[in-house]
Amino acid sequence: MKVTSNSFKDGQPIPGDFAFCLADPEHHVCLGRNLNPHLAWSDAPPGTHSFVIICHDPDVPSKGDDVNQEDRTVPASLPRVDFFHWVLVDLPASLGEISEGEFSSDVTPRGKPGPHAPHDARQGINDYTGWFDSDNDMRGDYYGYDGPCPPWNDEIVHHYVFTVFALDVGRLDVDGKLTGPQVRAAIQGHILAQASLTGTYTLNPSLKP
Secondary structure, three states: OEEEEEOOOOOEOOOOHOEEEEEEEEOOOEEEEEEEEOOEEEEEOOOOOOEEEEEEEEEEOOOOOOOOOOOOEEOOOEEEEEEEEEEEEEEEEOEEEEOOOOOOOOOOOOOOOOEEEEHHHEOOOOHHHHHHHOOOOOOOOEEOOOOOOOOOEOOOOEEEEEEEEOOOOOOOOEEEEOHHHHHHHHHHHOOEEEEEEEEOOOHHHHHOO
């Protein structure tokens, strides 16, 4: 099984059009276009009944004490955890491609609706739901895709892993808000094949190429 994208190349930086935030010299960051990237997949095995897409960032700081704080940095040595940017399930087996901006075309304060999605699929909530929980202007359920916005003072470049899973079931046996960990648990035992594509992103001007 293989995954490709017209939006970015494997192992290369993700363009700002697909990010939640862009670097801004005056305010550190500003909002981006937040388009979901194009993805295409092929060579799914016989018996595939649906696809699942998960995008996660494994480089998120495990502690937020230094995140986006003036005159401080998030040290590269800090342990890192997963942050889920997209959870999409029940894509039909006949589908092999999704378009740029088909599932997300802007930043939506207080989140986007769900779980219903194009192609009769379902989208879960991403981890911006918890991140903005204490922000009165942004609090809400963030269904679907929301792109990169790593700390602007992080010492490392973040990686965004888009994984397509081919499953032997047409509808995943999971309900509710469909978090990343829930979907990861639900697909166990049903994965026929999987393939990933990884892009990088940073808002730290000292790390820009």
